[in-house]
Amino acid sequence: MGEELKEYRGQIDRIDDDLLRLLNQRAALARKIGHVKGESTVLRPEREAQILQRMVRNNPGPLPDQSITQLFVEIMSHCRALETQLCVAYLGPSGTFSQEAVEKRFGHAVLGKPCNSIDDVFHTVESGKANYGVVPVENSTEGAIGRTLDLLLQSHLKVCGEVMLPVHQCLISRAAGLSAIKRVFSHAQSLGQCQSWLNTHLPAAERIAAGSNTQAILLSLEKHADSAAIAGVMAAANYDVPVLAENIEDDPRNTTRFLVIGDQEVAPSGKDKTSLVMSAPNRSGAVYDLLAPLARHDVSMTRLESRPARSGIWEYVFFLDIEGHQLEPKVALALDELRQAAAFVKTLGSYPVTT
Numbered sequence: 001m002g003e004e005l006k007e008y009r010g011q012i013d014r015i016d017d018d019l020l021r022l023l024n025q026r027a028a029l030a031r032k033i034g035h036v037k038g039e040s041t042v043l044r045p046e047r048e049a050q051i052l053q054r055m056v057r058n059n060p061g062p063l064p065d066q067s068i069t070q071l072f073v074e075i076m077s078h079c080r081a082l083e084t085q086l087c088v089a090y091l092g093p094s095g096t097f098s099q100e101a102v103e104k105r106f107g108h109a110v111l112g113k114p115c116n117s118i119d120d121v122f123h124t125v126e127s128g129k130a131n132y133g134v135v136p137v138e139n140s141t142e143g144a145i146g147r148t149l150d151l152l153l154q155s156h157l158k159v160c161g162e163v164m165l166p167v168h169q170c171l172i173s174r175a176a177g178l179s180a181i182k183r184v185f186s187h188a189q190s191l192g193q194c195q196s197w198l199n200t201h202l203p204a205a206e207r208i209a210a211g212s213n214t215q216a217i218l219l220s221l222e223k224h225a226d227s228a229a230i231a232g233v234m235a236a237a238n239y240d241v242p243v244l245a246e247n248i249e250d251d252p253r254n255t256t257r258f259l260v261i262g263d264q265e266v267a268p269s270g271k272d273k274t275s276l277v278m279s280a281p282n283r284s285g286a287v288y289d290l291l292a293p294l295a296r297h298d299v300s301m302t303r304l305e306s307r308p309a310r311s312g313i314w315e316y317v318f319f320l321d322i323e324g325h326q327l328e329p330k331v332a333l334a335l336d337e338l339r340q341a342a343a344f345v346k347t348l349g350s351y352p353v354t355t
């Protein structure tokens with residue numbers, strides 16, 4: 001037993017020495033690439049997506065694909081930081097799911113900049129105080145985040161990527177137990193994601209919407225004997241509040257999709273999607289006419305969301321995600337025809353698909 005352990009640990013030490021050498025060789029190359037790129041953009045989402053796809057495709061195991069992805073996100077994060085340290089704005093404070101989304105996409109070698117609101121994330125990136133921003137755009141249980149859609153319509157920023165984050169909610173409190181809880185604070189989205197659980201386990205508790213889940217924790221701590229908050233485990237740990245119940249979201253597949261926004265047009269990766277927003281002229285069959293060019297050129301639509309246009313009552317704009325990059329010939333043709341059929345079209349960006 002002792003000999004076997006020593007032998008295996010010896011092998012691990014030799015592999016770690018190799019890894020150390022190889023990681024530094026990789027980092028030195030990234031630094032050289034940084035010099036070749038000069039003043040141009042350091043982050044290349046298409047290249048990072050291709051690296052991750054290739055590593056997953058070639059993964060022989062036993063490490064699961066998800067672990068390989070996480071490891072290479074971190075490796076690229078640290079290599080990228082030798083070229084320049086990126087600043088990424090997100091809906092704060094720290095401990096929110098938005099921060100988790102930043103770490104999932106960019107790794108840990110970036111400077112996170114917590115902002116007070118989604119508007120603030122957009123302003124921070126627009127004014128150059130951060131290189132990128134990460135904003136929630138839809139949740140699988142609660143649907144679209146309207147404010148993000150409205151701001152995408154107004155802003156000159158582009159969508160440079162997406163992050164899918166499984167969201168697991170916890171009931172956290174310093175109260176003695178569930179029976180002591182008279183009120184539950186959380187962001188309206190999180191309260192919505194846990195409605196059935198709350199109806200069953202805390203039917204009499206008042207539900208109070210807060211600006212963020214972290215703010216909800218702070219509010220609940222002011223009256224800790226009879227208050228609770230709904231938030232993620234990371235936020236619970238940050239504030240050292242006991243978790244009374246885990247995975248209380250109504251749908252265990254509950255996922256929030258975030259968008260990466262920035263002042264950059266992303267090149268094709270080979271597996272991309274394009275987000276756009278458009279409005280239809282006010283006549284019968286107009287929406288059908290808008291979608292016909294997509295069907296004609298065999299471009300699949302993965303999402304269609306309508307939103308009040310704010311230019312007139314009962315007028316709408318439509319947010320679409322379509323498969324493919326806007327530079328791919330069939331997508332470009334479909335978009336050209338769409339521009340002729342629509343009253344207004346704005347391409348929000350093409351970016352690599354993630355799962």
Ligand SMILES: O=C(O)C(=O)C[C@]1(C(=O)O)C=C[C@@H](O)C=C1
Nearest residue numbers: 030033042043044047076079080
């Ligand atoms: O290939 C590049 O352009 C690099 O800068 C290297 C690298 C990497 O670590 O592989 C780092 C940052 C970019 O976003 C893409 C890839």
